[in-house]
Amino acid sequence: MSWRRERWSADHSLPIGVTKRAQVGELVRAGDIIAAGATLAGALRVSGARRLGLSPTDLERELRVRVGSDVVAGTVLARVGRRFPRSVTAPIDGRLLHVTVDGDLYIAPIVDRWTVRATLDGVVSRSDDAVVEIEGEAWCLRAAAAYGPDAVGELTLGVDGPDADLAPARIDVRLSGRIIVGGARVSAEVIPRAHACGVAGLVAGAVPPAGLRVVYGDAVTASGSPGRDDRPTVLCLMGFGSGALPQAVYEPFAALAGARATIHTASARLFVFSAASLDRPEVPPPDRVRKDDAPVATAPAERPEAEAEEGDVEEEEPASGR
Amino acid sequence: MTVSIGTEVPVERTSVALGRSLRVALLHGREEASRLAVLRVALASGAEIVARVRATEPRSFVEAAQALRDAKPDVVVIQGGTKDQGTLAELLEALRLGCGAQRPMPRVFALVDTGVAHALRPRADPFAFERFAAAPEMVEALRDLRRAANEDVVLRDVLIEDAARALATTNGTAALAVDVTERSTSLVLAHPEGRIEAAHRVPLGLGMGADHVVVRASLDNVRRWLPSPIDAPALLERVFNRPRRLVEGPPTSEPAVLLEMALAREAIAHALRDAADAALDVAAMRAAPSILVTGRVASFPRSGQSLLVLVDGLEPNAVTTVFREPDEGRAERIGMVVSVPGRRPAKIRIVRASGRSVARVAPGSFGLVEIGADVEVAVSGAGVRGHGRSGELGLLIDARGRPLSLPERDGERVPAVARWHTALHATGADGRSG
Numbered sequence: 058m059s060w061r062r063e064r065w066s067a068d069h070s071l072p073i074g075v076t077k078r079a080q081v082g083e084l085v086r087a088g089d090i091i092a093a094g095a096t097l098a099g100a101l102r103v104s105g106a107r108r109l110g111l112s113p114t115d116l117e118r119e120l121r122v123r124v125g126s127d128v129v130a131g132t133v134l135a136r137v138g139r140r141f142p143r144s145v146t147a148p149i150d151g152r153l154l155h156v157t158v159d160g161d162l163y164i165a166p167i168v169d170r171w172t173v174r175a176t177l178d179g180v181v182s183r184s185d186d187a188v189v190e191i192e193g194e195a196w197c198l199r200a201a202a203a204y205g206p207d208a209v210g211e212l213t214l215g216v217d218g219p220d221a222d223l224a225p226a227r228i229d230v231r232l233s234g235r236i237i238v239g240g241a242r243v244s245a246e247v248i249p250r251a252h253a254c255g256v257a258g259l260v261a262g263a264v265p266p267a268g269l270r271v272v273y274g275d276a277v278t279a280s281g282s283p284g285r286d287d288r289p290t291v292l293c294l295m296g297f298g299s300g301a302l303p304q305a306v307y308e309p310f311a312a313l314a315g316a317r318a319t320i321h322t323a324s325a326r327l328f329v330f331s332a333a334s335l336d337r338p339e340v341p342p343p344d345r346v347r348k349d350d351a352p353v354a355t356a357p358a359e360r361p362e363a364e365a366e367e368g369d370v371e372e373e374e375p376a377s378g379r
Numbered sequence: 380m381t382v383s384i385g386t387e388v389p390v391e392r393t394s395v396a397l398g399r400s401l402r403v404a405l406l407h408g409r410e411e412a413s414r415l416a417v418l419r420v421a422l423a424s425g426a427e428i429v430a431r432v433r434a435t436e437p438r439s440f441v442e443a444a445q446a447l448r449d450a451k452p453d454v455v456v457i458q459g460g461t462k463d464q465g466t467l468a469e470l471l472e473a474l475r476l477g478c479g480a481q482r483p484m485p486r487v488f489a490l491v492d493t494g495v496a497h498a499l500r501p502r503a504d505p506f507a508f509e510r511f512a513a514a515p516e517m518v519e520a521l522r523d524l525r526r527a528a529n530e531d532v533v534l535r536d537v538l539i540e541d542a543a544r545a546l547a548t549t550n551g552t553a554a555l556a557v558d559v560t561e562r563s564t565s566l567v568l569a570h571p572e573g574r575i576e577a578a579h580r581v582p583l584g585l586g587m588g589a590d591h592v593v594v595r596a597s598l599d600n601v602r603r604w605l606p607s608p609i610d611a612p613a614l615l616e617r618v619f620n621r622p623r624r625l626v627e628g629p630p631t632s633e634p635a636v637l638l639e640m641a642l643a644r645e646a647i648a649h650a651l652r653d654a655a656d657a658a659l660d661v662a663a664m665r666a667a668p669s670i671l672v673t674g675r676v677a678s679f680p681r682s683g684q685s686l687l688v689l690v691d692g693l694e695p696n697a698v699t700t701v702f703r704e705p706d707e708g709r710a711e712r713i714g715m716v717v718s719v720p721g722r723r724p725a726k727i728r729i730v731r732a733s734g735r736s737v738a739r740v741a742p743g744s745f746g747l748v749e750i751g752a753d754v755e756v757a758v759s760g761a762g763v764r765g766h767g768r769s770g771e772l773g774l775l776i777d778a779r780g781r782p783l784s785l786p787e788r789d790g791e792r793v794p795a796v797a798r799w800h801t802a803l804h805a806t807g808a809d810g811r812s813g
Contacts, residue, residue: 073445073476099439154441155476158502163472165441187448187480201623266619267612275597278590279619297619 058199058294060309060335065328066192067177067321069207072285073097074152074171076125081184085175087319087330088209091189095127095152096169105145106160109137113160122153127167134162171285176207176319178330195328196313196335198294198306200260202281203322204273205290208236210257212310212318212329216240219307222299223247223261230254236318236327238310242299245271248289258290258320260310260327262300269297283322292320292327309335398525398534400581404430404452404485406470408459416458416490418657420514424521425536425563425579426454434459434466443470444477451481454521455506457499458490464498471502479505488517536565536579539673542704543569546671555667557689558674559643561586564650565674568664576664578654583646585639585675589621596645603785604641604691606797606806618642629678629705633806636679640688640805643676647692666697668767671710677703682713682772683803690716690775691799694783698758698765712753714772720762720781727760727776740778746802748774775803 071078071092078092085091106116119135122128128147136144147153147164155163179193215223215237223239225246233255239247243261245268251259269277272289279297294302302310316331403426405417414433421428430450432443447455455474459467471487478485486507489496496510511517526532535558543556547569558565562584567577582588583595593601598611601618617638630636655661670693672685679685685703689695696718704710719725719740727738731754738748740760750756750773757766758774786792800806 070448073441073448097441100441102440155444155472157472158475158504163440163476185480187478265612266615270615276594278594279622280590296623298616 058201058306060196060198060306062194062196062335064179064192064194065177065197065326066182066190067326067328068323069173069176069189069191070323071173071187071189072171074154074165074167075186076127078184078189079175079181081181083181084179085181085191086178087175087317087328089175090172091175091181091191092173094171095167096171097152097154097165098168100154100163100165101148101151102157103134103145103148103162103164105135105156105162108145109135109143111137111160113158116156116160120156124153124156126153127151128153128164174207174209176209176321177328195330196309197329198327200292200294200325200327201296202279202293203291203320203325204269204277204282204284204293205258205288205322206283206285207322208258208290208320210234210236210318212236212238212314212316214238214310214314219262219304220301223259225250228254228256232256236260236320238314240307241301243291244268248272248291252289256289258292260292260294260320262295262302263298264291264293265299266297281322281325290320290322292322292325396532396535398425398522398532399527401426401521401525402429402451402453403427403521404432404447404450404455406432406455406457406459406467406474407434408463408467409433409435410460410463413458413460413463415658416514417456419659420456420458420490420517420521422578422580422653422657422659423514424518425525425534425565425581426521427581432470434463434470440469440473440476443473446477447474448477448481452478452485453483454524455485455487456490456517457487459495461492461495464495467495467499468502471499474503474506488520490514490517535560535563536567536577539565539579540567540569540575540577542671542673543567544573544575546669546702547571548573550669552668553663553666554669554671555664555693556671556673557647557676557693558672559646559676560584560674562588564588564646566647566650566654566664568660568667576654576659578650578657578659580646580650580653583649585621585642585646587622588646589618589642592642592646592649593618595649601641601645603792604644604796605637606793606800607637608789608793614638629675629680636684637800637806639675640679640684643688644692647676647688648694651693665693665695667695668697668699668765670695670699670701672701672703672713674706678705678707681804682711682770684805686714686716686772686775687799687803687805690718690777691783694718694781695777696720696781698763698767700767701770712768712770714747714770714775715756715767716775716777717758717763717765718781719760719776719778722780723761725761725763725778727758727763729774730757730759731755738776740776742778742780744776744778745799746776747772748776750774772803 074097075094106113122134129150132147134145151164151166154165177191177193179191182192183190213235221240222242228251236258239261241262243259313329313331316329318329407413407417487503489510500508539556539558546554551571554569556567562582564583565579569575582591676688699716702710703713722742725740729736750769752771754769
């Protein structure tokens with residue numbers, strides 16, 4: 058775990074029902090909506106090609122509505138013939154979702170809308186119905202695990218030092234929309250309070266897993282739990298329990314405070330968009346030298362040098378290196 | 380890893396790996412046989428099950444498609460009869476909607492007859508569709524994917540199966556291999572004629588799979604095996620930090636060993652539960668006359684620790700000779716387990732070359748009988764009959780009953796568990812074995 062300014066890529070998974078999405082080559086900024094769509098309920102299957110007397114492969118040619126479009130009940134979806142026309146109409150308001158191999162059509166009612174926001178400033182490098190991928194340059198800190206949806210906000214220091222815990226009393230609505238750096242630990246009480254106050258996300262050296270279970274449920278694991286629900290976003294930098302941040306990690310937080318930042322939960326990374334330079338040598342993090350499953354509280358400076366050279370962590374390749 | 384191919388032959392050195400993680404989604408027909416077929420394939424191939432959908436499940440088309448998209452499967456295994464053709468076709472449409480844009484695309488492996496395959500193949504477009512006539516062929520194909528086209532990789536589960544088969548052939552009886560690693564737990568029952576039943580459960584282990592053990596078993600069920608009190612949040616922290624441990628090899632401190640022992644018991648118990656869910660012969664696994672323990676459980680510093688984890692996790696119910704084979708060592712016979720059923724006091728006659736003796740067994744008792752290292756022993760008594768070799772620890776008489784139940788209250792449970800640890804020399808500060 059160390060700060061690196063590189064060109065990175067970030068995948069943004071899309072739910073089913075995408076309506077529009079950013080196209081390859083498009084320039085986007087972190088926080089921009091890169092895809093929008095509809096949340097769909099149980100779909101109805103409507104006979105298509107058979108009803109029109111077509112082969113399934115010919116149905117597409119006769120479709121009057123593009124797959125993925127919103128329709129209202131009675132909309133003609135496909136039609137053939139002039140003197141004796143035959144047509145397929147939408148039985149309900151909803152979305153023309155899918156055309157089967159048999160030439161049948163699925164129409165699903167729309168129950169909600171969703172949007173997906175970019176977590177990087179950069180260029181769309183892949184865009185399809187499942188994923189929008191963005192490549193861009195940013196300061197990046199790779200964490201151990203992340204929980205909740207992606208978050209976008211202004212980076213704000215919530216503690217006075219790398220070994221301080223974020224007290225619940227320091228969270229209030231003035232921090233709404235920000236990503237708060239919580240030092241060594243954020244407790245279970247802080248997470249829902251921050252969410253209730255509109256805080257975009259929390260970043261800490263470690264998080265007690267019992268607190269994570271309270272917020273995200275008993276099925277939560279150490280590998281993180283990215284999601285799309287309206288839940289708090291927590292980035293756990295070094296492990297679980299309490300973990301004082303190394304100076305090499307904490308000091309850049311102070312230098313970058315106030316900058317725009319995002320948390321990409323699927324890859325457990327913090328991106329910060331700032332032109333500031335962080336002139337510090339990279340220091341191996343404590344989790345590289347930890348020998349047992351003890352909490353991650355000990356700073357690297359307290360460990361023998363010989364131990365500090367042990368272990369090896371696979372460093373992530375930046376996008377430009379691909 | 381060093382692996383022996385029998386108990387009496389020299390070891391040979393082999394390069395072994397777990398292979399790449401393979402995510403499979405299971406789509407099956409309405410019949411129970413169909414569910415069992417896909418489940419057995421998944422368990423036998425060592426793949427991670429990321430989604431299960433029954434053809435008649437009351438799940439909407441959109442929900443099924445979203446579940447498959449979120450699962451990001453590498454392979455979709457389908458099984459069903461002619462009656463399921465329509466519903467399986469609809470599930471394949473959900474797959475097309477959910478995973479059509481996934482890169483690389485999932486492959487569809489079908490365990491169906493040719494007629495059903497002919498009907499389903501066009502509906503699987505644009506995914507690669509392969510039909511398999513029998514489950515073993517599909518298991519082999521899935522393993523090939525885990526090898527990632529690297530023929531030099533010897534999959535660990537294949538090796539464990541070979542070891543179980545070799546033990547069964549050597550002893551002429553059914554043999555069970557129990558393997559627990561960082562992220563997998565395997566149970567392989569081998570019969571002397573070469574037939575095997577295997578459940579390789581991923582992710583369920585002591586390192587990367589440790590948090591999954593807690594999710595499945597619950598924290599309290601892991602904690603109940605510890606011989607000293609520990610508060611739940613502290614235990615959870617230790618478990619959650621295990622996947623991030625970067626130093627390989629067996630644990631060194633006693634608390635770490637005790638935690639691994641607790642996790643291993645639950646991992647074995649849950650692998651056994653999955654085997655039962657797939658209708659594998661769990662009764663035969665528990666009654667196997669020979670059991671080989673490998674992986675992390677075999678690498679505990681003391682033999683008694685390996686034996687205790689096995690009897691608590693597996694709950695054998697017959698007379699069993701137990702071997703252990705650490706990843707970097709030779710197989711050794713560590714003890715003979717005599718499980719005494721019933722809730723009344725019993726007598727067990729123990730016959731060996733140097734004479735015979737009688738052991739009086741009280742219900743709930745649990746302890747070793749000093750009988751001399753590695754001697755041929757025959758035992759008989761109320762509901763107990765069998766023979767084997769004692770191994771370095773001797774004879775373990777387990778009269779705690781089946782299923783094994785632990786006291787609910789900490790005040791009763793902790794002393795009981797501590798007593799069991801002491802009985803097998805599983806705690807303390809002396810040497811590596813015994």
